[in-house]
Amino acid sequence: MTDTDDLLRLENQLCFAVVTAARNVVAIYRPILEPLGLTHPQYLVMLALWERAPRSLNDLAADLALEPATASPLVKRLEADGLVARQRSSEDERR
Template identity: 60%
Template sequence: MTGDLSNATDPLALENQVCFALVVASRTVLAHYRPILEPMGLTHPQYLVMLALWEHRKLSVKELGRLLELDPGTLSPLLKRLEGAELIRRERDSRDERLLALTVTPAGEALRAQAEKIPATIMERLGMNLDELQDLHRTLTRVIAAASDGAA
């Protein structure tokens, strides 16, 4: 064994694993969000819910789950906490009583102004420009699509 820890030819070397790079990238990037979201009273998953609702204005729980790729069991506690913080409202949909409609409250709308600063702050903390992050997003979107197609 040599002192060199890098082994580009070993297909099982940890540093060559896509799954490892994705996990570490996710964990470290999300760590940058934590101190930004904490003063807003949000966790990262709650932030994603708010992003979807700010964009779509009104969603059913089922639609939100589809957008965020989260199951109802994961989504339900998030929604309860956001409702308890008076950031969202859950009500029966007037068009279909079987569905729960989600809307943003005035307090949730007010939080949007703070959230608008988050993308620039993240770019600064990561030391990456918009083009780099857009390229990364496109690549990750292709990875997600390929992995989803392969799972079928």
């Protein structure tokens, strides 16, 4: 095996280490969040809303480093569970 091949080994990839660490963090939170009926992404949404609310979906998504199309279902589920309320802006109904 050459040095280049060694660099390409899965165990030497930073992206693999980051994904593994993220999965481990979510696994640590799971038993804490399950009794609350929250997933880890939903928990992050709630944290962002506790910091500042009300706020637009675009603003929330930006703070969470998500696309609005990804954040929207999270917020809709939280609303269905009675944890948040969504309201259209009277100034701009798209918000």
